[in-house]
Each structure stands twice: as C-alpha cells, then as structure tokens.
Amino acid sequence: MTRAAVFGSGNWGTAFGMVLADAGTEVTLWGRRADLAEAINVNRENPDYLPGITLPDGLSATTDPATALEGADFALLAVPSQTLRANLSGWAAQADSHTVFVSLMKGVELGTCMRMSEVIAECTGAGPDRIAVISGPNLAHEIARRMPAGTVVASAEQATAERLQKACHTPYVRPYTSNDVIGCELGGAVKNVIGLAAGMADGMGLGDNAKSTLITRGLAETTRLGVAVGADPYTFAGLAGLGDVVATCGSSLSRNHMFGVHLGRGLSVTQASELVRETAEGVKSCESVLELAERHGVDMPIARAVVGVVHDGHSPKEMLATLMARSAKSEALY
Numbered sequence: 001m002t003r004a005a006v007f008g009s010g011n012w013g014t015a016f017g018m019v020l021a022d023a024g025t026e027v028t029l030w031g032r033r034a035d036l037a038e039a040i041n042v043n044r045e046n047p048d049y050l051p052g053i054t055l056p057d058g059l060s061a062t063t064d065p066a067t068a069l070e071g072a073d074f075a076l077l078a079v080p081s082q083t084l085r086a087n088l089s090g091w092a093a094q095a096d097s098h099t100v101f102v103s104l105m106k107g108v109e110l111g112t113c114m115r116m117s118e119v120i121a122e123c124t125g126a127g128p129d130r131i132a133v134i135s136g137p138n139l140a141h142e143i144a145r146r147m148p149a150g151t152v153v154a155s156a157e158q159a160t161a162e163r164l165q166k167a168c169h170t171p172y173v174r175p176y177t178s179n180d181v182i183g184c185e186l187g188g189a190v191k192n193v194i195g196l197a198a199g200m201a202d203g204m205g206l207g208d209n210a211k212s213t214l215i216t217r218g219l220a221e222t223t224r225l226g227v228a229v230g231a232d233p234y235t236f237a238g239l240a241g242l243g244d245v246v247a248t249c250g251s252s253l254s255r256n257h258m259f260g261v262h263l264g265r266g267l268s269v270t271q272a273s274e275l276v277r278e279t280a281e282g283v284k285s286c287e288s289v290l291e292l293a294e295r296h297g298v299d300m301p302i303a304r305a306v307v308g309v310v311h312d313g314h315s316p317k318e319m320l321a322t323l324m325a326r327s328a329k330s331e332a333l334y
C-alpha cells in the first residue's frame, strides 16, 4: 500500500490528506498541536479548519515527524511557504532515501526568491526525481466536501508524477501530470497576488469588466515571468494557471481574494489580517514575486501595484489610478 505523510494540518493539508486517503493511500497527518491530532484521531474531525467534515478511516494524525515519515513514499508539504525552510531543517533527515517530497504550497520564499521545490531541493538534497508539486483550482473547503476539481501533478520525472497521480486520483479529484514544475509553481504563487488585486477591485465595487481585465493581464505578467525563469508558456493556459486564477479571483472561499476585498473596502492591512486569520500567501509573496521579476528584468505592473498597497501604504484607489494611467501599448500576451 502507498503511504503518505502530510505536513500541516490546516485547511489544505487536511483536505488533501482526505483526497489521498479516498484514493486508497494510507495517510499520516503531521500537526504541531497534540489536541488537534487527538481530535482528528478520536473524533474523526479537524474542528479548527474543517468543522463538520468526517475524515476518512485511512487518515490518522501525529505531532511526531518521524512517525509521520515512517515508510512514507510521499511527504506532502502544506505549511506556510515562509516557514518551509525552518520546518524542513527539523524533518528532512528523518525521511527515507526514496521518499518523494511534494509541495502543496503556493508561495515564493522572501529573501531568496526561491520556489518551494527549490527550497525542498536545497534543504533535503533530493534530486528532481524525488520532487513534485501539486497545483490547480483547489479550494480546500470544496475539495473537503468532495466537490469535483482538476489539478496538476508536476515533476521533472514522469514516473514520479504518474505514481503521485495514482496516489491522489479519486472520483472527485482528477489529477493531470505535467513536467513543468516551474510553471505550475509560479502559476500557484502569482495567482495569489492577482487574487489580492481582484479582491480589491471587488471591494471597491469596480465590476466584472475590471476583474476580468485583472485576471487576463495578471495571467500575461505571470506568463512573462514564467518564461523568463524557464517555464512553458502554455502551462499558464492550464489548470495551474488560468484555472487557479479564475477560482481564486471568483471565490469568497479564497483567503487572498477576501483579504483584497477587505482592503478594497477601506480596511488596513492589519485589520484585513485579523479578519483572514489563515494563510493568505500573496500578502508576503507579492514582495518575493516582484523581486524575482526585477532580478530577471520582467515588468509586472499588477504585482508592483499590489506591493504598493500591501507594503508601501498606497490606497487601492491609488493602485487603480496607477494601473489605468500606464502608457498605451499593444496587447502582448506575455
């Protein structure tokens, strides 16, 4: 039987643990809190993140990373992107030499501008055949209710992608394989930044044309960055690109979207953080995405405008004025 350790018992770690278990994979969920692990094991529920959802039998929880990793074919990582490096320094040595590390995260590390698969490679020493990424339009609360979705399982090694695809294929999750790890990761990380901008537009009541324009031009600048760092531009037309940006920008279940809505309604970053208490990756990753773009000489006006609001004290109205005042140009798709 395939075994998986899932690190992070928040929304996505728990929901994706359910997917794996429903696909017949034996899952051990790691979390920091003993009381939450006990609630999961005894009550078959994660009351903090997915209240009212009964967890499948093939899923148990622990606070001990070694127990989670014992015999694991896959170690799936669903912690905040900015803590991954510190987390892996405590866990990596306990993994078997064959364990495949899988990023479920959608962020870029501050300071280094590394994608999560790059952080994994550096911290674990795993080669490309032992690294994978899963990304797509996957709102945890819908998946946990077994509502249908597609997703992308990406690894440089096709055999790794196919093994992981099998380990998470259920009647309600349809995983597609890809070899474009860079494109899938950047699609996931940058859509959170676009989601913040679209949320601000919604919060300001700017209408569907404005939001659609942000989605489309946001995808263009995401693709521009992706191509500059080695991604396949077509990946951004797929589930990990277009698919995810549409789900994020359109859903009130998206934390990034809702964070932006609060800002657009006039709340401060501190007030929005208090309302959206869960991980909204774009709030931090907008800075690392923009820095990555600048390192590669790529223009990302929407990401720059989001950084202006979230970190430099600009108002969403100023963001709108800045974006609309840009000089006229032809519509390059990236």
Ligand SMILES: NC(=O)c1ccc[n+]([C@@H]2O[C@H](COP(=O)([O-])OP(=O)(O)OC[C@H]3O[C@@H](n4cnc5c(N)ncnc54)[C@H](O)[C@@H]3O)[C@@H](O)[C@H]2O)c1
Pocket: 008, 009, 010, 011, 012, 013, 031, 032, 049, 078, 079, 080, 081, 083, 087, 104, 105, 106, 107, 138, 139, 140, 141, 277, 278, 279, 281
């Ligand atoms: N929620 C979704 O719908 C969804 C879907 C796809 C991808 N993701 C991505 O998955 C990742 C996790 O998101 P989430 O929704 O599960 O977030 P969450 O806020 O629901 O859960 C985060 C988990 O990480 C834990 N955590 C926080 N700080 C930690 C630390 N320093 N060390 C170890 N653990 C720590 C928290 O206790 C919690 O269990 C993010 O990168 C997110 O973009 C989320």
Ligand SMILES: O=P(O)(O)OC[C@H](O)CO
Pocket: 106, 136, 137, 138, 139, 140, 192, 195, 244, 247, 248, 253, 254, 255, 256, 257, 279, 280, 281
């Ligand atoms: O809640 P968000 O904004 O982190 O989005 C969740 C997923 O990434 C959507 O695919």
